[in-house]
Amino acid sequence: MTTVWLDGTHVDGRATIPVSDHALTLGDGVFETLVVVRDRPFAVTRHVARLRASATAVGLPAPDEDAVRGALDAVLRADPAVGRLRVTWTAGDGPAGPVRGDGPGRLLVVGTPAPVPGPVRVWRAPWVRNERSPLAGVKSTSYQENVVALAAARRHGADEALLADTTGRLSEAATSNALVSDGAGLLTPTLATGCLPGVTRALLLAWSDALPVPVREGDVAFDDLDGRALALTSSLRGVAPVVALDGTTLAADDRVGQVAAAFAARRDDDLDP
Amino acid sequence: MTTVWLDGTHVDGRATIPVSDHALTLGDGVFETLVVVRDRPFAVTRHVARLRASATAVGLPAPDEDAVRGALDAVLRADPAVGRLRVTWTAGDGPAGPVRGDGPGRLLVVGTPAPVPGPVRVWRAPWVRNERSPLAGVKSTSYQENVVALAAARRHGADEALLADTTGRLSEAATSNALVSDGAGLLTPTLATGCLPGVTRALLLAWSDALPVPVREGDVAFDDLDGRALALTSSLRGVAPVVALDGTTLAADDRVGQVAAAFAARRDDDLDP
Missing domain, CATH: 3.20.10.10 (D-amino Acid Aminotransferase, subunit A, domain 2)
Structure with a gap:
């Protein structure tokens, strides 16, 4: 099962984004993957900080910290069986070509079961x-x-x-x-x-x-x-x-x-x- | 104006793709940009060949050549004022995580006016x-x-x-x-x-x-x-x-x-x- 949070709302696994998002066409985004431990995202403060650091390093605006935390919580509330949380922060919609637009970015959180670790x-x-x-x-x-x-x-x-x-x-x-x-x-x-x-x-x-x-x-x-x-x-x-x-x-x-x-x-x- | 061809159909500039497409989450796709000369995409044979070569080099299935040519033609027919054509071939929808799915890929063509060259x-x-x-x-x-x-x-x-x-x-x-x-x-x-x-x-x-x-x-x-x-x-x-x-x-x-x-x-x- 896949649980998705996008554009401020919990949506189902069939969520879509505009083809004008520069993460799709130019890979212009940053992300984090968190593991869920005892029904909570582990080390959320460190992951949010690194997401912001990644965004800043590539010249993207930083995502709103409360929005990221809220989205993670929303996905976990919607599906307590989630074991892995992926947070993606994109450059958002932009013009044709490699020059960035003015944003805003787009926040996407996808929750899925955790993979089973092996050797x-x-x-x-x-x-x-x-x-x-x-x-x-x-x-x-x-x-x-x-x-x-x-x-x-x-x-x-x-x-x-x-x-x-x-x-x-x-x-x-x-x-x-x-x-x-x-x-x-x-x-x-x-x-x-x-x-x-x-x-x-x-x-x-x-x-x-x-x-x-x-x-x-x-x-x-x-x-x-x-x-x-x-x-x-x-x-x-x-x-x-x-x-x-x-x-x-x-x-x-x-x-x-x-x-x-x-x-x-x-x-x-x-x-x- | 933006003209879009996606999933076999000419659609308007508000086209969307699923958030499960690995080009969005992992940058797993290849692309080409063509210029339009006298109402035709210039050097289309070379661009189609390079798109296939890029796909093969990264281990993605190659896009169907006729589909790519057909999509380019469809965008030009829909909007003869297009001056730049961007063809994107994605890994398509895949599972959570960095391992690829089985495809198929997704073909996206976006037509826009050509930028004005300057010094x-x-x-x-x-x-x-x-x-x-x-x-x-x-x-x-x-x-x-x-x-x-x-x-x-x-x-x-x-x-x-x-x-x-x-x-x-x-x-x-x-x-x-x-x-x-x-x-x-x-x-x-x-x-x-x-x-x-x-x-x-x-x-x-x-x-x-x-x-x-x-x-x-x-x-x-x-x-x-x-x-x-x-x-x-x-x-x-x-x-x-x-x-x-x-x-x-x-x-x-x-x-x-x-x-x-x-x-x-x-x-x-x-x-x-």
């Missing part, structure tokens, strides 16, 4: 993340690079694609941030690699001292991943151990399991950290 | 084109990088943004290909720089021997543009001389003017080269 197999993609793009660090609806990388990973028998930045450092996965074992703890690539400033990633860094093993920022060469423990982090996955890299099974790493369990417990304990 | 001032953007992206050379609806670069150019008093590739070569402008004076002729960057295989660019290369000065492929350092003649090429602009670079006025170059005139004459002579 994660990753594949190293041949393409690279552009850390010098105007969209570096922006959760943009111009998401086709990730769609293509994810589709290629699936063709290679994997569930996610890992991407290097243009200098050869691990950046992130197509739809998740990455963790790599290093010494006693876990590293996550720096934002300088063009990865998204993920909410789960940020919480792990903020909570590092209280975790069973430390999670720190640090860069790792893309060709230096063999034999290291890997995990992906995202709102929907939480902390998910990677079980295979490029078709090779990885040994389970206790550090990843401990951090995953600690994150899940703390997440259940504080729904808006 | 072109360009600005060198600080961001770079990613020539190792899965979207390199693809005319993707994930176009926000270009929208942001164009908006920044306008804030800097220019009409277009020039972009380097990640290795420091001139790649293209946000919405056009580039020409740079070199010796007796004009160079256009190679496709290895991640630029689009523009239709106007391809025609200039194909017609080079018959032009007043040769147009060849070749790369130019992004920091070696000062003092050289520049022009932009696109379906809507044809060959447009650049009059200023980063705020500095450029001297008119006879070679650019000659090529622009020769291209315009030949274009009027053969509407589907």
